[in-house]
Amino acid sequence: MLGRLGIGFVGVAALVALPLVAATASEDGKPRKPTEQEWSFDGIFGKFDRAELQRGFNVFNRVCASCHSLEFLAYRHLIGIGLSAEEIKAIAAENDVVDGPDEFGDSFERPARPSDPYFQPFDNEQQARAANGGAFPPDLTLITKIRSGPDYVYALLTGYGEELPESLEPSPGTEYNPYFKSWTIAMPEPLFDDAVEYADGTAATAEQMSRDVSAFLAWAAEPELERRKQTGFVVVIFLIILAGLLYASKRKMWADLH
Ligand code: HEC
Incomplete structure (x- = not known):
């Protein structure tokens, strides 16, 4: 019984303290x-x-x-926001993806299809950082x-x-x-x-x-x-x-x- 009261007390104290903490956060x-x-x-x-x-x-x-x-x-998931199959096809086709190999064993580019993953701007983190000042x-x-x-x-x-604010150094x-x-x-x-x-x-x-x-x-x-x-x-x-x-x-x- 006492233990339960203790837990209750801590809970109430936390509820009272929470808004105080939030108010001073900034x-x-x-x-x-x-x-x-x-x-x-x-x-x-x-x-x-x-x-x-x-x-x-x-x-x-x-x-x-x-x-x-x-x-x-993937482009096809956009059906969930109410786009039609035709609209999704057109959106996907705006970007090219690398596919392959073709009959000669080479990779080739083709317009993306609805089943392809959505466009990714960078190949890896290093490239992304290099393009964004680190x-x-x-x-x-x-x-x-x-x-x-x-x-x-x-x-x-x-x-x-x-x-x-003056307290912050411009970076x-x-x-x-x-x-x-x-x-x-x-x-x-x-x-x-x-x-x-x-x-x-x-x-x-x-x-x-x-x-x-x-x-x-x-x-x-x-x-x-x-x-x-x-x-x-x-x-x-x-x-x-x-x-x-x-x-x-x-x-x-x-x-x-x-
Ligand atoms: C020119 C490139 C660029 C564009 C365009 C851009 N962002 Fe960013 N975004 C960044 C970078 C770089 C960071 C990381 C910033 C840092 O670490 O200081 C970032 C960070 C963010 C964050 C913070 C993530 C976090 O960890 O809290 C959000 C949210 C975000 N971007 C949303 C967007 C949205 C939404 C758009 C489109 C309206 C957008 N960004 C357009 C480059 C960009």
């Missing part, structure tokens, strides 16, 4: 906490907004993909899982442009971004108004593109999110019904015994 050298955004896929009934995902892919494909890979994505543009497949969700990506992309080849772990980031601000053209007529402001690509990366990290939520919901309903039945049968059994 003052003690930790990156700034991203502001919480509303996403269509939040909550138990949340669903991806297919139009948003398609705009986000467009941004990734036109801008981010020149530096970042999405290792586990910094490594990480694979972004799981970035919304590793960091604090799409809120982080959105905050980072829109977090450029503030004055470097060559980097820009100030309070949301990045080291406060200065070697990624130049990637999005400017009209960097891409949206097929659905949405105005391609930097803010809108940041939002859309963040949502797309949330999908890339967990394309099965909707199915997981659906299964979770069915399981909870099942458990509630089961609990009700168990309770009713327990009452009936004990009623006979009294």
